[in-house]
Amino acid sequence: MTAAPFERALDLITRVRGVRGAMLVSAADGLVVAEHLMEGIKGPAVAALAGSLANRLGRAMEAAGIGRSVFWHLQGTDGALLVVPAASGILVVAVTDANVNVGLVRLELLGAAGVVG
C-alpha cells in the first residue's frame, strides 16, 4: 500500500475536534508507520508505549478468553489515548483531549483500520 491512503485515514481522524494527533504503529515492534501529530508529541515514544500496552492487554485478554481487542481507551485526567488494532497487526492510535467525542473518534479509528487492512 502507498503512503497516500494512510495519510488520508489519519487526516480524517485528526479532523475530529479534540484530537491532538493520530498515528499508525506496528504492534510487533512498536515502530511508527505513519503519523499526523501535533507539535510536542513524541511519536516514537508514543508508538513504543502503545505497542507495549497493546501487547500486554492482548495477552491478558486472550488468557481471559475474551478474544482479540477491538478497541481500547486509556483515559487520563487531561486527555486520552484511543487505539484500534487493525487485522494486519498495525495499531491505529489517536491522542485526544479529555472531553473529545469518543464515539466519533472510535468510528474514525475503525474506518482507518479498515483502510490499513
Next chain:
Amino acid sequence: MTEDIKSLSAQLAQDPMSLVFLRLADLLRQRGQLDAAHRVALSGLERHPHLADAHDLYARILADKGDYERAFDEWDMAVRIAPHHMGALKGLAFLYFKVGDVDQAVVHLETARRHTPDDPGILQALALVRGGQPAKAAGGLGMGPEPQAVSAAAAAPLEDARVFAGLEGAQEGLLLLDAAGRVLGGTLRNPAGEDVTDAVAAYLAGVSQEAARTAKLLGLGTWTGLATEGGQGHVHLAQPTPDALLLVVRDRATPMGRLAIIAQRAAHAARRWLEQQG
C-alpha cells in the same frame, strides 16, 4: 398522532437503519406506550450503538418506567459519546438530584448552561435545585413531576455489597492485583469455566506503571481508567491505589459506560478493603 406513529412505523419497516426510530420511540413515550417505546428504542440502539441521541432517548424511556439505575447508565453512556449532550446532562442532573446529590446535579446543569446559556429550562432547574424544590426542578429539566415513591434501590448506592464480595473471591469477574501482578482478591474464569486468574494477573503485571508512563509522556494527566472492547467481552482496568490494579470483566452485553461505573464502584470498595487490610 396515531397517524404519525403509523407513518413512522412504516418508514422504519422500509428502512430499519433509518434514524426515524428516534421520533417514533419518543412519540410512543409521550403517549405513555412505554413498552412499545422501549422495544423501538432498544432495537434502534442495537443498530446505532454509538449514537448519543439513541442512548438519551432510551434513558428517558427507562426513567419514565422508573428504572433509574439503567437510565443513569444510558445517560452516562450518552455523555461519554458526546460530552455536551444537553438531554443527557439534564437527565443525569435529574437523577443526581433524586438521590440527594445536589452538588453533582449542579455540576451537570452548569455544564449544560455553559453550552446553551439561553435555555430557560436549565436556568430554572439550576435555581430550583439550589433552592431545594425537587418537583419544580424536575419540571424545569423536562422530566415531569417528581414521582411520589422513589424506590430505595434507586436511591441507595448500587451493588456495593456485591462488588465488595467479588473482591473477596466471589465469581464476579473482578480481580484485585498489586503492582507486581500478585492476586490480592477475586478470581477470574474464562467462558469455559476454567480458572485463569494467575495467567491474566501475570500479563497485567506492570500495566499500571506503563499506563502511568504513557499518560505522563502524552500529557494526559493521571490515568483514571483503561477500557478495552474484546470480541467476547469487555474489560476495564482502574487503579484503586497507586500500588494496586483492579480488573473488571463483563460480557459484551454490558455497555462500556456501565462497565466504567461498575469499575468505579469496585475501585472504591477495593480502596476500603485495602485500607482495612493494611
